[in-house]
């Protein structure tokens with residue numbers, strides 16, 4: 001099975017996002033370990049519930065930040081990334097009902113695919129959230145944030 005571990009490679013320098021990524025990875029590793037002993041999806045539900053709650057809150061917060069990036073340069077990338085978040089949330093929602101998402105025959109096969117998608121999104125976060133920090137949009141409610149929606153804004157920060 002694929003085991004994900006936190007590494008400094010994922011550290012972006014954004015306190016809340018880094019903390020939540022780290023916690024999501026810890027919970028994934030526990031879910032993987034538990035799934036090896038589990039007879040059915042029901043056995044891992046309590047852990048999945050913790051994971052799910054954090055995942056939803058994290059994606060919501062991160063998307064609010066990502067939507068501040070100028071759409072002309074980042075719109076497609078951000079939309080694609082948010083679709084990835086939605087896929088993670090939808091599949092986790094199915095597991096919470098005690099079922100495997102369609103197309104998966106076993107819990108290990110599902111978890112492999114699920115954590116692989118999560119890994120890819122984390123790598124993508126390093127790029128997108130990295131851009132947010134570089135361009136100064138990484139705090140909710142900062143004055144720079146609203147400027148990205150104004151037309152005819154001056155030269156973009158480089």
Ligand SMILES: [Fe+2]
Pocket residue numbers: 017021058062122125
């Ligand atoms: Fe994230």
Ligand SMILES: [Fe+2]
Pocket residue numbers: 062081085121122125
């Ligand atoms: Fe993300």
